[in-house]
Amino acid sequence: MRITKAAFVGSSTRVEQKPARKLPEFAFIGRSNVGKSSLINMLAGNSKLAKTSQTPGKTQLVNHFLINDNWYLVDLPGYGYARLPDRERARLRHIIWDYINRSGELVMLFVLLDSRHDMQEVDLCFISELGEKGIPFAIIFTKGDKQGPTVLAAQVEKNKARLLEDWEELPPVFVSSSVTGAGKEEIVNYIGTVLQTL
Numbered sequence: 001m002r003i004t005k006a007a008f009v010g011s012s013t014r015v016e017q018k019p020a021r022k023l024p025e026f027a028f029i030g031r032s033n034v035g036k037s038s039l040i041n042m043l044a045g046n047s048k049l050a051k052t053s054q055t056p057g058k059t060q061l062v063n064h065f066l067i068n069d070n071w072y073l074v075d076l077p078g079y080g081y082a083r084l085p086d087r088e089r090a091r092l093r094h095i096i097w098d099y100i101n102r103s104g105e106l107v108m109l110f111v112l113l114d115s116r117h118d119m120q121e122v123d124l125c126f127i128s129e130l131g132e133k134g135i136p137f138a139i140i141f142t143k144g145d146k147q148g149p150t151v152l153a154a155q156v157e158k159n160k161a162r163l164l165e166d167w168e169e170l171p172p173v174f175v176s177s178s179v180t181g182a183g184k185e186e187i188v189n190y191i192g193t194v195l196q197t198l
């Protein structure tokens, strides 16, 4: 599949406010600053589509982007940003879970993890919550350009092994870089094959 058209449609804090046109949704989630918005821009081939920032906590709303006129990429706020006041973090958590629990069109979530680091407790908790609720997900290790291939591969293997401590089998796993475009073809093709099964 190729993405030939991408357009911002709207922002929401509650499912009732999301775009009226119901189409399959593929959403991106992960810790603040992991690169969700950058990855959406990279996949869509438009660096100005979703707002990105060096400062964590940039995306505060659920943002729908209409792709090829027949499905949505959905950019979500990050979870687990320690420096936010408790009340703010709870507010973002509420927005995220309202969307995940109640959007009838959500096909699957891509959970983004920084390819340089060990998965953190907050990532493992989030993924285990998805498991409990039976929400389909895939994993994307982001910022793959920040390390050489050998170190990158070793860190990815370490995180996969950690996942296998909790799960009998791995979900689909991708490695991406919003700088080099690595992972684009694999992720877009994967979405294409999932769309064909709907």
Ligand code: GTP
Pocket (backbone or CB within 6 Å): 030, 031, 032, 033, 034, 035, 036, 037, 038, 039, 051, 052, 053, 054, 055, 056, 057, 058, 059, 060, 076, 077, 078, 079, 142, 143, 144, 145, 146, 176, 177, 178, 179
């Ligand atoms: P929040 O909206 O705050 O939750 O963050 P986010 O996950 O949307 O992250 P965002 O895309 O805004 O990127 C955060 C920072 O990481 C920005 O400075 C990006 O330029 C940088 N970044 C994102 N992806 C990559 C990548 O693949 N490689 C490199 N080198 N930098 C990246």
Ligand code: MG
Pocket (backbone or CB within 6 Å): 036, 037, 038, 051, 052, 058, 059, 075, 076
């Ligand atoms: Mg963002």
